[in-house]
Amino acid sequence: MTDLDQLTQSLARNLKRWRGERGFTLDTLAARAGVSRGMIIQIEQARTNPSVGTAVKLADALGVSITTLLDHDQGSPVRVVPADQAVRMWSTEAGSSTTLLVGTEARGPLELWSWRLMPGDNSASAPHPDGTVELIHVTTGTLTLFVDDTPHIVSAGASATFEAHHPHVYRNEGSEPVELTMAVSIPPVR
Known part of the structure; x- marks a missing residue:
């Protein structure tokens, strides 16, 4: 798996996770982030690798850092x-x-x-x-x-x-x- 593939998979997994934790529908997140619903679906299905700007908009709308959105692993302190x-x-x-x-x-x-x-x-x-x-x-x-x-x-x-x-x-x-x-x-x- 290339770095880009790994990044795409992490972003898909974490976007879906954080959207669920916030209780945001696709439409709610799209409105908050100024990103189309279709783009969010493609990201969550790991079918696209969005621009850094789009990833930042999504992170801001979810109230998390770009680091957390790209790879969030809780457990050990x-x-x-x-x-x-x-x-x-x-x-x-x-x-x-x-x-x-x-x-x-x-x-x-x-x-x-x-x-x-x-x-x-x-x-x-x-x-x-x-x-x-x-x-x-x-x-x-x-x-x-x-x-x-x-x-x-x-x-x-x-x-x-x-x-x-x-x-x-x-x-x-x-x-x-x-x-x-x-x-x-x-x-x-x-």
Whole structure:
């Protein structure tokens, strides 16, 4: 299955799922998104791969992120996205591209961090407030991410997201520095 086929199947499955969870009929979603009913049917049957603009309209109408619409997998509080499963959303023959590395359904303040962990170093964190989510993308080395004392290996090029109300530790168990970018989404104060 090609990347495009995989994307088309994920979008079909998730659009149908989220439309059902919201209780939207085809006509309701079409009106909310400004997308034809026929287009939604074709997408849900995996017969077409819509433009990025159409996918964004549908995600907005459903109240979810484009990441969630393209591939939503609940279960573990940690989701590691291997480099080969990141979704290329746009590219040109000249070599320009955008790749959706990882995303989450969080609202509130958002922080972006740059990290460098030398071999043998670690950084432990107490649980953050409920609703806090961290997203990481490792660019160099191999990070061992512990969440609730469970290790998760995140290699260069891979990304992960987790609910940060669990105790967590970033550890470099390798022999080269680990460099990563981290985004932290903090729930708004109620």
